[in-house]
Amino acid sequence: ATANIGVIGLAAMGSNLARNLAHHGNTVALYNRHYDRTEKLMAEHGSEGKFVPSKTVEEFVASLSKPRTAIIMVKAGAPTDAVINELADAMEPGDIIVDGGNSYFMDTIRREKDIRARGFHYVGCGVSGGEEGALNGPSMMPGGTEESWQTLGPILKSIAAVAEGEPCVTHIGENGAGHFVKMVHNGIEYADMQLIAESYDLMRRGLGLDPGEIADVFGQWNTTELNSYLIEITAEVLHQTDAKTGKPLVDLIVDHAGMKGTGTWTVQTALSLAIPVTGIAEAVFARGLSSQAEQREEAAKQQLTGPSGSLDIPADEREAFIEDIRHALYASKIVAYAQGFDEINAGAKEYDWKIDLAAVARIWRGGCIIRAQFLNVVSDAFESGEANVSLLFAPYFKTAIEEAQESWRRVVARAATYGIPVPAFSSSLSYYDGLRSKRLPAALIQGQRDFFGAHTYGRVDASGAFHTLWAEDGRPEIEA
Ligand code: NDP
Secondary structure, three states, X not given: OOEOEEEEXXXXXXXXXXXXXXXXXXXXEEEOOXXXXXXXXXXXXXXXOEEEEOOOXXXXXXXXXXXXXXXEOOOOXXXXXXXXXXXXXXXXXXXXXXXXOOOOHHHHHHHHHHHHHOOOEEEEEEEEOHHXXXXXXXXXXXXXXXXXXXXXXXXXXXXXXEEOOEEOEOOOOOOOHHHHHHHHHHHHHHHHHHHXXXXXXXXXXXXXXXXXXXXXXXXXXXXXXXXXXXXXXXXXXXXXXXOOOOOEHHHHOOOXXXXXXXXXXXXXXXXXXXXXXXXXXXXXXXXXXXXXXXXXXXXXXXXXXXXXOOOOOOHHHHHHHHHHHHHHXXXXXXXXXXXXXXXXXXXXXXXXXXXXXXXXXXXXXXXXXXXXXXXXXXXXXXXXXXXXXXXXXXXXXXXXXXXXXXXXXXXXXXXXXXXXXXXXXXXXXXXXXXXXXXXXXXXXXXXXXXHHHOOOEEEOOEEEEEEEOOOOOOOOEEEO
């Protein structure tokens, strides 16, 4: 037994993670169901560090020193269950099984329980940053026991991205906490991307700018509080011209956005926790609408009527409107993050995790897809307690929204008037207005619910639950 850590599953993510581990002085046991991937990794990168390749799970387990620690990087779902079982059959109590795939957190809760009952430690660990991050430093969100963190922590810290001198990994909480937080990270990523896409659409169709000009706008925005990986790559994507035709590549890409499920899980989970994550939900729905090819083709054929999408902004007001869009993007982004953190908070309550939100914001500052300057202020807001109730109440963000607000409203109003869809901008603004409304029309809804279902209502001027006998003469009210 010579390896201090092993990786099972050597596709894009697993092989890069294994290399990253080896680059940092670990001796890495390797196993993949089909040996050709292992061979390829050894042939191409075997000289980069110490690897111990195996052809069987048994050999792989035997090559690990105790407590044996193996990271699984295979397809989420049934393949992960299959690999866990194979590993557990070959390992001994006290060993640590880590799932670094994008597993659904409820699966992780279930697996952790099963595996713990067999005497193993089980760590569901969210890994973000894609292939590049896995190789050069991902942001990692491990769950599991404190005891397994003692062994795993130093290894993960050695390979994580570094932001402001700190490794982008922290023990998130027990069992499924890590995968839960990774799920919400991806949900926020969906919202971030949708907000950027809406900004692009407003400039492209709304103002008639070409992709290169818009790329420059994003490049400039990247020097502001919007500075982030996603804004940076947006500029690059928009600058790209197609080698064959010389046209902007973005114009040749089919406008159907795909998804693999983590955004949907974030929204489904938020629904079951009754936490409004409107920005994330609209982002998931917008991808859904984009991919409804049949309905969109039919809509084009039927020429559904409405404004053309040109925002009709005079040339000398264009620059000011672009500034408005930037403010709208920033305000909506703050709302999306506030909502995402609300979901993490609610998840922590529901599943009994102690999650340090400031630490979560800190480990998202590097390595992951949503890495951004902005997360420094987010972590400060949680650290100081200013964001205890909502990120929106931390003075920094409260002021930011106050300053962005007029722009935000102008953009949403103009987009609605001239026919550009801005589901994430407008739902974020509605959420903000809903939150700050002293009185909501929910009073009417309670009246309706009591009318048809005797669901009762509370009164503003008395405590207790009341029911009105709506069908009786004089509609008497009774205390329920
Ligand atoms: P894939 O999700 O494409 O999975 C391929 C790997 O899974 C191969 O090693 C394959 O083995 C193995 N596998 C599939 N089915 C089984 C099975 N029944 N038994 C044993 N092994 C099986 O690989 P990725 O590298 O893209 O992703 C790995 C994990 O990391 C996934 O959970 C993914 O969601 C997650 N992830 C991916 C990111 C990305 O950017 N790609 C980012 C963050 C997380 P074989 O070669 O034998 O077919």
